[in-house]
Amino acid sequence: MLTKYPKLLKLFKLLGSIILILAFFANTFAFFFIFIVGIIVVNIFKPSTKSNFLKLQAVLPTSSIRSLAVGLAEIQGKTKCADLIPTKIGNGKCIAYLYTVKRETKDSDGKSSFEVIDNESKTSPFFIADDTGKIEINTDGLDFVWLPEKGSYQSGNMHYTQRVLMPNEEVLLIGNVSSKNGKLTMEKDEHNNVFNLTLASSVSQWNTYKPLLNSLYVFGALCCLVAIVVIKSDVSIEDGVVFYSFSNLFG
Template sequence: MNNFLEFLTQNSVDIVETVFLMLFSLGIALFQTLIFSGLFNLKFPNWLFFILSPAIVGISYLINPAFPLAAMFLLFISVFFFAIVGMIYSGIQNSKQEKIEREKFNKKHNIPKTTFGQKILGVFIIAGIFGTFILLAESENLKLLFLIIPGFIVLKNIFFPSSKSKFMRLQSILPTSKIDAIAMGMVEVEGDLEEIEPIISPYFNKPCIGYYYKIEEESKPDDDGRTTYSTIFSEVKTGKFRIKDETGTVTVDGEGIEYFFDRVDNQQGGKTRHSETYLRNNDYMFLVGYAASDNGETIIKKGNPDNVFGIAVPRNISFRNKYKPLLDSFLITLFFISLIIIYIILK
């Protein structure tokens, strides 16, 4: 190291070599310009570093002919130093800007902030997962993960089923009612929709009975180059409508209804993708909800907060009901085969 410093400070250069070093410093000036304008987002004349860097080399020669090499070395090192600092600074600024934009987005769409309790719960869950992993690793029982992970999945599906699972389970139990023979309580009906109170969708401004609006953010392409999207906001809003079959018509209060079909009626792509799905006049749909009496007139609505209230495409329901028993049999067989394999592994 000392020899290198001596080489930089004790080897004099002549005027021709100094001019060559000044010309070489123009390449360094290009990187400096890119770093300070791109990473630090500073505003300055484009020619600034193309004057400053050669000037530093030239002035160092005027001070001492042994200094230009040291000046060039410092300019060269400065490129790497400011590039690293600039990347850190740019990352911090981008994070702040993303936070501001996300807060504006949440405020616009009335998305509640994550509460302090939810954050603490998340920390405890993550800590519990890591703690379990470390404990099993130290006790050389990592193989137990083959039992723990499937166990969590089974318990989650049993005790915390999704809304779609509840809907599918209930529709498989309930008989489809004719509208003129609806009894009070949970019912399922099937028929054409009739518009009562049209509403306007939020992005494409389409009149409809109801809409499911979704905003998705583009994710990084996967290994195959395919672009994926993650949902950052969704909203369902449905007005009052009627559903009719060959026996009659019944009114539905659409507040709180969930859409259990994957149709997309309007979509606009880009870095942020907007999609809308509509309930429209004359759509033939399958509905599960709570039938109640409203001033002597039957109305289907949400009922209690825990009640299932959803709508789906009949042919999808028929297809699922036809092949679900086969799928269940396959999954049960696969589950017991997996238990046998796990037992052999852990033995």
Template sequence: MFEISPEILPFLVLFSLGIALFHTLILSGIFNVNLKPSWLMFIIDPVILILAYLFVPKESGIIFIGLFVSVFIMAIIGFIKNGIESTIESFREQRKNKTPVWKIIGGAFLALFAYLIFFYLGIYSFFIIFFLIILSSLLPNNKNRFYFYQRTLPTSTIKSIAMGLAEISGKAKAIETVISPDTDTPCVGYIYTVDEISTSRDDDGRTSTSYHEISRKTEIKNFHIEDETGKIEIIPDKLQWLNFSATNSREDLGRRYREFIIDEKTDFLLIGQAFYEGSKSVFRFDENKNVFGIAPLDIVNFSNKWRPLKLRALTTLSFIAIFSAFILFTPIRMVGNKIIIEQKNWKETFQSNPFDWFIKK
């Protein structure tokens, strides 16, 4: 057993505060969990370590290692979650844009290929998955393009907007009001989704719930965005709704019904193309930059506030992961007070399946 000594406990408590920082960044930045209070993990992690030291001293070191490893597990789960969400979004875009069937089938074959690689490479495939998830988060998609241009474009006032790619913000005003189907709310536009609810129970009696979207309806007509200088008409064809929270959600008879609404009270930020149409200016999808999105302004500001910390955290996690991988895969043995690092036969390692030891058991 790995027991924490009294001399090293204060150091590990301070180290647990660093772990709490990563837990906070991952929960808020990747999982979008609103921690209340925001410093909650800075209490939970040190308390777990201290309680382990007091009540299970012989296992206290193992619990500390568990806290440390949980950072990587949470980060990997978060990346996988974002990767799955990005894949679902891409699939919806393909269906909406009537992507050729051969491309969708090709994507399915790639998924099958990845499945086979997992069984051939075993645990080493997690490193490939980790790399591909990070790479996919950097590749262009609607959300990435929106936030890329949002960080580089200045916010234009509507009165002085220049033609071409632009960023504007203001309140939405309906030209023709639409009515949401579930709550009969007058609004500028809505997305109405129906999810099928699946409930499962594990061997310990814990219940988990998952949701599978079975229908989606969007209704939005031309509308205006107004700021203190004027207004401009928005043509909502191909408009992507980003970071919207459900304004209404209810569950009934094994299904969940949700509404996402563009109202006339919230400030929104839009990125698209300002274009002369006849004698007036309109705002529409930019075919050259392939971007046209709308997001609540407070969510965009929150994302910009946390982005530097998120990037630092991901960079640090990457270095820690590389260093940890080096330690895990490098043969090390102790001879007296000396640590001897042996040469690793990487060719033999990657030719063998690391799950073999488990299968033999």
């Protein structure tokens, strides 16, 4: 996968930028078509753990912890932790935090842009429990999705934010169930490249609005296609009748 070859991925992005520039100056449908196809191809061959998680959660049944078997599984339950860690911002305690430092810069027009200069994350050993039992989570390779922001401040042009996972949060987790010495543990599923955790409420919102988002994508693509066709077509009026010619569509 391209995610394993960052240099190849950068090459794809560079080629996409070149095609876009050529399309802008050449103003031909062919260049726009190639660019759109290139974007689709890159996204197909560049699956992230988050995209895999979102696809799998839509089709995987949620298993009760008591009925778990070895292999890929989705569970839902509350987070439990015996040894909470201090949050990076504030005096709270949490299971995990994602801490980000960004530098703000402004251009001559006063528009702000942000550059990430530091990322830090820390996770304490924890487990997930439902009404049927509990299971420990091997945190190696665990990715968090849409953790809520709790704590932020600004000092000069520096912005500091943190996202945290708290105890007793209702979460959804997809990963691989493994058995070690007769004890089940959830860990990263290397085959499906997925080991993601998010709040159950966030997944519910995503599944509610995803069809609308897909419709917007399709509508936007159709609008762009129609605009390109109209721009490239020749329009003439004879005896009050409008004629369209598409002979130069690929010219």
